Amino acid sequence: MSNLFTPNFLLKNRHVQTLYASIFRKIPNHTFDIEKFELSDGDFIECYWYNKRDITNSKPIVLLFHGLTGSYKSPYILGTMRELDKNGYDSVVVHFRSSSGVMNIKANSYHSGKTDDAMEFIKSLQNRYTDSKIFAVGYSLGGNVLLKLLGETADASPITAAVSVSAPLQLDVCSNQMSRGFSRVYQHLLLKDLNRSLEQKYKTHDMKSLINLEKKDVKKLSTFWEFDDAYTAPIHGFASAQDYYTKSSSKQFLKHIKTNTLLIHSIDDPFTTPEILPKEDEISPYVKLEIYQNGGHVGFLEGTPLKPKYWLEERIINYFHEYV
Missing domain, CATH: 3.40.50.1820 (Alpha/Beta hydrolase fold, catalytic domain)
Incomplete structure (x- = not known):
């Protein structure tokens, strides 16, 4: 080949x-x-x-x-x-x-x-x-x-x-791309798994005090920007999703x-x-x-x-x- x-x-x-x-x-x-x-x-x-x-x-x-x-x-x-x-x-x-x-x-x-x-x-x-x-x-x-x-x-x-x-x-560019056209379908499928996993965390951790988000609101996170602003950034010590994207892009x-x-x-x-x-x-x-x-x-x-x-x-x- x-x-x-x-x-x-x-x-x-x-x-x-x-x-x-x-x-x-x-x-x-x-x-x-x-x-x-x-x-x-x-x-x-x-x-x-x-x-x-x-x-x-x-x-x-x-x-x-x-x-x-x-x-x-x-x-x-x-x-x-x-x-x-x-x-x-x-x-x-x-x-x-x-x-x-x-x-x-x-x-x-x-x-x-x-x-x-x-x-x-x-x-x-x-x-x-x-x-x-x-x-x-x-x-x-x-x-x-x-x-x-x-x-x-x-x-x-x-x-x-x-x-x-x-x-x-470049994570911010890619997150923007995932909210366009058919790519939104991929984003939706991936976020279903991510949101489900985050909801599991509420069973063993006081996530409300850690990230200031009610469990009932997790399912409302519909873009990577929203998910990373709500969970990924604060739980890992970043100031925001943009801060996370900027520091983590390879x-x-x-x-x-x-x-x-x-x-x-x-x-x-x-x-x-x-x-x-x-x-x-x-x-x-x-x-x-x-x-x-x-x-x-x-x-x-x-x-x-x-x-x-x-x-x-x-x-x-x-x-x-x-x-x-």
């Missing part, structure tokens, strides 16, 4: 690319080895290993960071983990807090710029698997987290090579990255706009951009609707092969 993405004309529509796998792709069930990783603040995340490794094994480890409301169940996660396994990599999906389906302990959760949980887990891997190289893939929100982490760590990055797919590099960190990183993006991504794409002077020499006209959001399907080929998985593996 070519490293250049060339979709069939029947698959060029942005929404077909974005939705096809979640609607039509059937991947056999897999039994994961679940690691409940304890965090330094007393909370935890759940990390799902695909074919749990032997501690004496020195195979490379690939960390997968899912998108907003994603998890081990997401087709792009399952498909990539299966292909990584076939190609000699161990892999683990690092769930953000509560994303595995088990509610976390604290009143806070996760957001697009929260890198500290991931770093704690990565450091534990370095201590446990001293002979293994660590790679990482981030999708959408997870791609933003990964790029920010790489920029923050710069020369001290623990990652050998990384791939970011469809990352919302675009400003790209020039500091010292890890070989592939950034895959499509012009027709319905979650973003071309406005967010970095210029040459906004990235470091370690960052390689692959920008395609088509591909949707975490799509990148080739072949035909009846015989689709998941180009993205092959591209990730081919890129990592350069650094094993």
